[in-house]
Amino acid sequence: KAGVTQTPRYLIKTRGQQVTLSCSPISGHRSVSWYQQTPGQGLQFLFEYFSETQRNKGNFPGRFSGRQFSNSRSEMNVSTLELGDSALYLCASSSLPTSGGAVYNEQFFGPGTRLTVL
Amino acid sequence: TQLLEQSPQFLSIQEGENLTVYCNSSSVFSSLQWYRQEPGEGPVLLVTVVTGGEVKKLKRLTFQFGDARKDSSLHITAAQPGDTGLYLCAGRENAGNNRKLIWGLGTSLAVNP
Numbered sequence: 390k391a392g393v394t395q396t397p398r399y400l401i402k403t404r405g406q407q408v409t410l411s412c413s414p415i416s417g418h419r420s421v422s423w424y425q426q427t428p429g430q431g432l433q434f435l436f437e438y439f440s441e442t443q444r445n446k447g448n449f450p451g452r453f454s455g456r457q458f459s460n461s462r463s464e465m466n467v468s469t470l471e472l473g474d475s476a477l478y479l480c481a482s483s484s485l486p487t488s489g490g491a492v493y494n495e496q497f498f499g500p501g502t503r504l505t506v507l
Numbered sequence: 508t509q510l511l512e513q514s515p516q517f518l519s520i521q522e523g524e525n526l527t528v529y530c531n532s533s534s535v536f537s538s539l540q541w542y543r544q545e546p547g548e549g550p551v552l553l554v555t556v557v558t559g560g561e562v563k564k565l566k567r568l569t570f571q572f573g574d575a576r577k578d579s580s581l582h583i584t585a586a587q588p589g590d591t592g593l594y595l596c597a598g599r600e601n602a603g604n605n606r607k608l609i610w611g612l613g614t615s616l617a618v619n620p
Contacts, residue, residue: 430612431610431611432597432610434608434610445607476520480549487608498549500549
């Protein structure tokens with residue numbers, strides 16, 4: 390079956406703009422998590438959505454937001470972009486929530502969207 | 508805040524050599540995962556270890572979870588160029604209602620032919 394797809398793969402924006410990234414999970418998966426990856430900070434958890442509800446949220450400012458649609462596709466939005474938002478944004482899907490009671494649920498990652506803020 | 512430290516940060520070796528990379532924390536994790544990430548791709552799960560002292564083997568890769576569930580190691584025997592990539596460990600928080608994954612910064616491995 391098809392893997393996790395993310396669009397666009399590359400994006401260049403300028404400070405102050407906003408951006409919307411899209412993630413289509415593996416068919417049948419209802420959990421979508423978003424991560425920011427930078428060389429200095431590694432993978433940092435942004436948020437997880439399960440069945441259209443935000444299940445968990447990391448320590449990012451309110452400029453970072455997301456949503457999930459009834460078909461499990463998810464979008465994340467970053468408003469008022471800053472230079473420090475330049476990163477690889479990864480989306481991961483799972484059949485069950487990846488935070489909470491379950492000890493381990495395998496996440497399948499997409500290839501990411503490389504965002505550059507100038 | 509739980510942290511995971513990975514060492515070494517960078518490793519460049521010749522094909523056929525053995526290597527070990529480490530993932531350490533002062534906190535206890537309920538489980539720990541190892542991932543490999545290749546350039547232009549997302550991380551791919553290699554293994555999940557759950558029990559203290561557990562050892563799992565995946566072909567030439569051997570994973571060990573520390574007895575106290577605070578650390579883990581990944582040993583690669585006879586490394587091959589195809590093993591090149593960023594190796595990430597991620598530990599599941601041991602308590603709380605929303606037990607998130609805590610990620611290390613990774614070990615970047617280059618295996619030269």
